[in-house]
Amino acid sequence: MSEAALHDALEGFDVEAVRKDFPILQRTVRGGVPLVYLDSANTSQKPQQVLDVLTDFYEQHNANIHRATHALGEEATEAYEDARSKVAAFVGAGSTDEIVFTKNSSEALNLVANVLAWGARGLKAGDEVVITEMEHHSNIVPWQLLCERTGATLRWFGVTDDGRLDLSNIDEVINPRTKVVSLAHVSNVLGTVNPVAQIAVRAHEFGALVAVDGSQSVPQLPVDVRALGVDFYAFTGHKMCGPTGIGVLWGRRDLLDELPPFLGGGEMIEIVTMQKSTYASLPHKYEAGTPPIAEAVALGAAVDYLSAIGMPAIAAHEQAITAYALERLNAVDGLRILGPAEPVDRGGAISFTLADVHPHDVAQILDGRGVAVRAGHHCGRPIHQRFGVSASTRASFYLYTTPAEIDALIDALDEAKGFFG
Amino acid sequence: MQLESMYQEIILDHYRHPHHKGLREPFDAEVHHVNPTCGDEITLRVKLEGNKVVDISYDSAGCSISQASASVLSDLVIGREVGAGLAAHQEFVALMQSKGQGEPDEDVLEDAVAFAGVSKYPARVKCALLSWMAWKDATAQALGAPASLDDATIPEGSSQ
Numbered sequence: 084m085s086e087a088a089l090h091d092a093l094e095g096f097d098v099e100a101v102r103k104d105f106p107i108l109q110r111t112v113r114g115g116v117p118l119v120y121l122d123s124a125n126t127s128q129k130p131q132q133v134l135d136v137l138t139d140f141y142e143q144h145n146a147n148i149h150r151a152t153h154a155l156g157e158e159a160t161e162a163y164e165d166a167r168s169k170v171a172a173f174v175g176a177g178s179t180d181e182i183v184f185t186k187n188s189s190e191a192l193n194l195v196a197n198v199l200a201w202g203a204r205g206l207k208a209g210d211e212v213v214i215t216e217m218e219h220h221s222n223i224v225p226w227q228l229l230c231e232r233t234g235a236t237l238r239w240f241g242v243t244d245d246g247r248l249d250l251s252n253i254d255e256v257i258n259p260r261t262k263v264v265s266l267a268h269v270s271n272v273l274g275t276v277n278p279v280a281q282i283a284v285r286a287h288e289f290g291a292l293v294a295v296d297g298s299q300s301v302p303q304l305p306v307d308v309r310a311l312g313v314d315f316y317a318f319t320g321h322k323m324c325g326p327t328g329i330g331v332l333w334g335r336r337d338l339l340d341e342l343p344p345f346l347g348g349g350e351m352i353e354i355v356t357m358q359k360s361t362y363a364s365l366p367h368k369y370e371a372g373t374p375p376i377a378e379a380v381a382l383g384a385a386v387d388y389l390s391a392i393g394m395p396a397i398a399a400h401e402q403a404i405t406a407y408a409l410e411r412l413n414a415v416d417g418l419r420i421l422g423p424a425e426p427v428d429r430g431g432a433i434s435f436t437l438a439d440v441h442p443h444d445v446a447q448i449l450d451g452r453g454v455a456v457r458a459g460h461h462c463g464r465p466i467h468q469r470f471g472v473s474a475s476t477r478a479s480f481y482l483y484t485t486p487a488e489i490d491a492l493i494d495a496l497d498e499a500k501g502f503f504g
Numbered sequence: 505m506q507l508e509s510m511y512q513e514i515i516l517d518h519y520r521h522p523h524h525k526g527l528r529e530p531f532d533a534e535v536h537h538v539n540p541t542c543g544d545e546i547t548l549r550v551k552l553e554g555n556k557v558v559d560i561s562y563d564s565a566g567c568s569i570s571q572a573s574a575s576v577l578s579d580l581v582i583g584r585e586v587g588a589g590l591a592a593h594q595e596f597v598a599l600m601q602s603k604g605q606g607e608p609d610e611d612v613l614e615d616a617v618a619f620a621g622v623s624k625y626p627a628r629v630k631c632a633l634l635s636w637m638a639w640k641d642a643t644a645q646a647l648g649a650p651a652s653l654d655d656a657t658i659p660e661g662s663s664q
Contacts, residue, residue, distance in 0.1 A: 441566060473542075
């Protein structure tokens with residue numbers, strides 16, 4: 084991408100104005116160098132607007148929800164349920180009843196995998212679960228546990244050399260024995276955007292359910308869960324400008340109604356006797372115990388923040404920055420990108436290896452220059468094995484990332500090569 | 505640059521030209537340790553004669569700190585009594601937990617004093633300790649009496 088093309092792509096998106104909303108981006112690290120935060124796929128930074136709502140909740144409205152009969156209880160309940168409405172609209176849910184607050188994506192995926200272990204849809208020996216080789220550990224281990232508990236068999240799609248799902252054997256992998264297919268919308272390691280809708284059509288031909296890990300997609304792409312034609316969609320607040328401790332499971336209402344509860348406790352019940360209980364209606368059936376109330380409210384503020392800028396604009400900025408980063412990284416001698424090298428169907432996380440320099444050492448040199456990246460397997464050990472490495476360095480971008488920060492990354496990589504060369 | 509306090513020339517030398525690397529026979533015990541957060545791995549063998557460490561050999565993959573640490577460890581411990589090796593182990597662990605405030609005993613640690621700067625970077629301490637933990641484990645197995653090493657037990661949290 085030429086500088087002119089980059090400029091065009093970024094025009095209309097005032098990244099400097101966006102950066103002013105994020106107090107942490109103004110600070111320096113490691114003895115006074117400016118922070119270059121390229122670890123947003125790990126967790127995003129938070130704008131002042133979200134921090135203010137979090138503080139305001141505790142300062143002005145704090146109470147438990149759905150049980151307090153006083154003024155604060157009403158305010159807290161209203162704020163919490165408003166957040167649910169905002170999240171529902173943000174991802175195109177059919178109703179607020181389809182939005183279950185969890186603590187993160189991992190819990191949302193574990194919820195789905197657990198409730199499929201029993202009840203009318205409970206898996207059994209002979210059934211098959213399909214995942215992919217590029218999943219985050221949080222979309223692998225829950226399904227391994229489900230298979231261990233039920234005797235079902237775990238299968239997976241492989242990945243091509245250029246970092247795409249290998250669907251050449253889809254007719255074999257998804258078959259009449261398949262009961263559930265679970266995959267990432269956008270890979271946290273490779274950046275690949277997967278053809279979720281196409282796979283969902285195939286899975287539904289056999290009556291299988293489709294769950295999607297949207298941890299990396301909801302922050303950076305406009306997402307419409309019903310248009311995708313899937314059954315469950317999990318994502319997390321802290322990667323989309325919200326606080327930690329709050330995640331979301333969207334599920335088709337008829338399925339959530341039919342499936343058994345996950346965690347038992349307060350809030351999720353209707354009537355409890357010493358012998359047995361009946362359960363609350365959706366979505367409370369899946370929200371046992373006091374939820375992360377302030378975090379949910381602040382997630383609502385994050386949704387407001389992202390919506391005001393506009394998800395199409397955020398996606399376009401992500402695409403332009405990723406294209407620029409790919410171009411510059413591809414030109415670094417000895418650098419190998421894991422995943423698509425072209426900015427097509429690709430999100431803003433780029434994992435790479437740099438000659439023989441270990442990712443820990445790369446990240447340490449970068450950190451000395453204030454450049455924050457992630458080093459390791461990024462909770463995706465199998466996909467690293469697939470590409471014959473034990474670890475990689477990952478740079479990831481968001482709406483506040485500038486071309487100058489990509490330049491700082493490239494300069495720091497040159498230094499790392501010199502240091503260990 | 506601050507980083508130079510961590511990447512001492514002595515560490516980079518050991519990283520580029522590791523000593524005693526490569527698995528050898530004979531050996532009394534072999535262990536395999538991993539750092540689950542980054543995938544660094546080491547397979548380490550120990551050969552004892554009586555109470556003397558006559559060989560340490562290893563095969564490993566990992567960052568400069570973990571590689572150099574294994575090299576320095578084998579230089580330091582081969583040819584010494586198990587007790588002296590454990591004393592060095594204890595001194596090294598204490599240095600790694602010092603958050604940059606440690607005053608290492610050069611008589612005990614020799615080249616390993618170069619790792620003092622690593623203790624300022626909590627994320628890298630486990631890299632430096634990987635081979636030392638493997639050595640202690642292998643030595644315990646070679647002695648056939650893990651309990652005998654209890655006096656050198658590592659505090660909770662430092663080995664993961």
